[in-house]
Amino acid sequence: xxxxxxxxxxxxxxxxxxxxxxxxxxxxxxxxxxxxxxxxxxxxxxxxxxxxxxxxxxxxxxxxxxxxxxxxxxxxxxxxxxxxxxxxxxxxxxxxxxxxxxxxxxxxx
Amino acid sequence: xxxxxxxxxxxxxxxxxxxxxxxxxxxxxxxxxxxxxxxxxxxxxxxxxxxxxxxxxxxxxxxxxxxxxxxxxxxxxxxxxxxxxxxxxxxxxxxxxxxxxxxxxxxxxxxxxxxx
Numbered sequence: 001x002x003x004x005x006x007x008x009x010x011x012x013x014x015x016x017x018x019x020x021x022x023x024x025x026x027x028x029x030x031x032x033x034x035x036x037x038x039x040x041x042x043x044x045x046x047x048x049x050x051x052x053x054x055x056x057x058x059x060x061x062x063x064x065x066x067x068x069x070x071x072x073x074x075x076x077x078x079x080x081x082x083x084x085x086x087x088x089x090x091x092x093x094x095x096x097x098x099x100x101x102x103x104x105x106x107x108x109x
Numbered sequence: 110x111x112x113x114x115x116x117x118x119x120x121x122x123x124x125x126x127x128x129x130x131x132x133x134x135x136x137x138x139x140x141x142x143x144x145x146x147x148x149x150x151x152x153x154x155x156x157x158x159x160x161x162x163x164x165x166x167x168x169x170x171x172x173x174x175x176x177x178x179x180x181x182x183x184x185x186x187x188x189x190x191x192x193x194x195x196x197x198x199x200x201x202x203x204x205x206x207x208x209x210x211x212x213x214x215x216x217x218x219x220x221x222x223x224x225x
Binding site (some may be wrong): 010029033035037044045046056057063088090092093096097098099100101102103 | 160168204211216217
């Protein structure tokens, strides 16, 4: 089972700044099967990115995903007030088990 | 548009049972795997189970294996989760989601509380 470790636990930034969130996989399965979700309080998660770098339908191009071996990154440019939320990464596809990272909280500085 | 609506949550005593339902609309239900994902209060996301389009393939997290059963009825476009032998640690919001490996549509969740 692939374990995902997200960092930092909490990120404090101001609107207009750039956020860089990390998700490190414990091993490589040779795939890019990483998704990113955004969750605001009291709401269900929303898919942002799948396949490590493909934006989901309706997601602004301020959100982008990238990968380097076992390191996956979600970048949010020009932070908007509605972007302050909790972000989760997820691995899928290589085994029946599905794993999520523990989350990164993006808060207003 | 895709809509998923969960129901069936509530307060149940340890050792009790509960059946969750998820009503789907806006897409061809049988074309998609479906999944249950839960979130304990103040905690992160935990995958629980998934089922293939016609129900022939099912997988469970180790934490619920042998206690929970996932099923679906494509005629009524419904997904179910039968939860038996419930424990305090099963207390969580339970979300159903359309499963493409990643989860592109989610319901709003139904809250399950296991407490005496």
